[in-house]
Amino acid sequence: MVKRANGHWAERIGVVVLVAVLLGGAAYGWAELRALLSGVTTSTALDGRARSGGDTNILVIGLDSRLDERGEPLPAELYEQLHAGDQRAGGYHADVLMLLHVPADGGHPTVISIPRDDYTDLAGCPGGVCQGRIKEAYGYAFAAESHRLAAQGVTGVAAREQRSRDAGRAAEVATVRQFLGGVVVDHFVEVTLVGFFQLAEVVQPITVCLSGNTRDSYSGADFRSGQQRISAAQALAFVRQQRDPQHEFTDLDRERRQQAFLVSLAHQLKESQVFGDPAKLGKLVSVAEQNIAVDSGLDLNALAHQAESFAGGDLTLASLPVERFEKDAKGEDVAIVDPEKIRAAAARLLGRAVPPPPAATAGPAVDVVNASGREGVAARVLKTLPSRGYRAGHVANAKHTHHTVVRYGRGDSASAAKLVAALGGGYGLGYDSALPAGELKLVLGTDFREKAGQVEPVPAAPVSPADELSGGGVPCVR
Template identity: 45%
Template sequence: MNRDDAVPLPRRETPRPGPQRVGSQVPRTTRPTRHGRVRRAGLIMVRIIGATTALAILTGTGLAWSAKNDVDSGVTHSTALGEDPPRSRGGDVNILLIGLDTRKDLNGNDLPKEILDQLHAGDGTEGGYNANSLILLHIPADLRKIVAFSIPRDDYVAVTGIPGYRQIKIKEAYGLKKAAVQAKLIEQGETDPVVLERRGREAGRASIVSTVRNLVGVPIDRFAEISLAGFYDLATAVGGVDVCLNNAVDDSEFSGAVFPAGRQHLDGAQALAFVRQRHGLRNGDLDRTHRQQAFLTSVANSLEDSGTLTNLSRLSALMDVAHKDLVLSDGWNLFDFARELGAAGSLPVEFRTLPVVRYDVIDGQDVNIVDPAAIKREVQAAFGQQVSKTTTTAPIPTSVVGVPDDTGRTTTTPGTSAAPLPDTGKPVTTTIGSTIPCVN
């Protein structure tokens, strides 16, 4: 039995009256036609998985079956979930979306200079391999509502399997493990840079998956990884995205984001700057997670409004994004997945952000102090799972002060802090075609 058979797409049950609405869901005044429901449901996956939108779109065209093999065979697959990982029960599916902040391609080569210039992302030596975008997506068996948790990249979490580290920012679980594995391979005599890159990145994927799984306390059935360039390529392929800002921003020194307040249309380079900005925002990285959510919503609406459904050149561009910028967990056939999800009907998507206790500083770095037990309870409840009553966690320090240990590394001890309480925002439920919410 292959992995896809082990985690089939949930089948929708007979709709129940009065579905619950959580957060600030956008009201719907008319019932869409069956054709509209099917098409927009396919686009929900577009918003969530980003670069895989080509697959959902193809399901509504005459290219569906002729393009199927080309689409799936051209996508890179990974075995980083392991041979026998924990699985969701009852037909539910949990998907981890990983946005990797690297300036290199899948073989470790620097991106072309003209692309780096568009990305406003340095010369290729910056960024490392941080997982700066992490979204955990839950598709329940009854398909009543998709829940998507954004995981702030600076959450300070426990980690295993990375020599010399016990706690790190969650974004670092990928790059630190990759570097450790590559160093060991080099000691063993491996010199091929492509082999080092691929094996290091496989180890990085396994590390970020296990770290997230340990933090949230639920299985991860599938994952999709997209590169920094993938955000740019995706926004470019759909002809840009519409966004709305509460305030004007000028972050020309860092992300390159310079935008007025209000609603506006962004091209690919501007869209990437929009999702990357954190300097000058009231809640820093937490505001950036809300921008990532708004970006995914905007992509879906752009696809519907731009004529991509009938534009062969844009379909081809989206296929190129999937082939060039996307890595999927082994056994995941996205074409069939998107086709079946599209046939399920219209689905609301609830965006949430993992709770943060407060901001602090450890080893000179800004971090988010979190309560792992509270996170597990919130995620399990939102996913409709039985909340564990035995989940415990170590006491959370009121602050931290760096202290060298006997290895020369710096650990932390309790102190005092006046850092403000973070605002992770309320859950927001939205549907394709609704007005894009304004963000900071």
């Protein structure tokens, strides 16, 4: 995707391919299908991690990358078809995150979509970054590992690519597990951008349904109300549409489009004879081999026995609640969530007991000193501190200074660094022996980048955890 705004449409293919495997396996034969998929990239990122031992949870990661699994550019003609930029575009954000839950007792599977811009703690502080959008855990860990390998003299592109991706996969899995309240992630499926278009080409036309007419010159979307059959090129516009002059679209609307497309594609795979057509089946397998990676422990045979209900369309697709949307210090979109609501929603959807909220801990107190010359900025920042895990201290004014710095006393360097990261990074740290333990002082200089919308963040209607789609038929979305 050429622009950042496009970076969340095509990677949904991971769930789609997995559903395709589950739907088609019964008709084609699991042993034969497993043999055909033997060329799919396998990863050791989850080796040695504990499994749930009962239900199966599979994290689907849609990777925003314009490179293949070996780190090599795609064919030039493919870049031209995608209209998404070349190998210089994109990156390593997990722009799609979906948790596929398959009950051990044969119950109906559930797919939980996790909005990519949810602002949260990043497990293990990958690359030294402790807070950010949930999608960024992958990229920070990838970059840190890539730099480490380069320093060690690892020059092979393919080897460095996969080892760096393994670091990203491990960080993303750990962050999602933490975000959902300790949910065990047994396996993962990772897919890159190009897979969507190539799979859509194999199975087109695909039936989708919209609740109203919509048009978007930016993505090329031009659809009428009701059911319609669309081509692979139109499918790109369907799932990447981000605006309409008549409606306000958000990431949650695009997320619902993704889910609806998944259901529609699953329906198309059942209705068509893809798995009975050697040519189409070969193309489908080729898509998987070139654009998908799975953990080494994923056993398609075992998964098939747990997921027979896929074939009947008994699939629930659910979204997690978002409180509001804001801009971070860098001007990037972030989704603000309530961690307790997230854990409760995940527990309900996965049939688990709701975990108790973490024990309340009194974080460091932060005094905010306004040396920026901008009226009221210290008070505005102070209001945000409790939501970041800090106790709000006092505000004061001081002579103008250019550099923003967080000062800390003995034993509080980590808390100070975390505050700098929460403010967007790039600010200074300074030891101050006069500060007692458990107290920080944030001095705002003229270089401080105040978040847009910090005073009066624009709320979005929270998405209820009960806001779900059924996997049967072709659902209508806006």
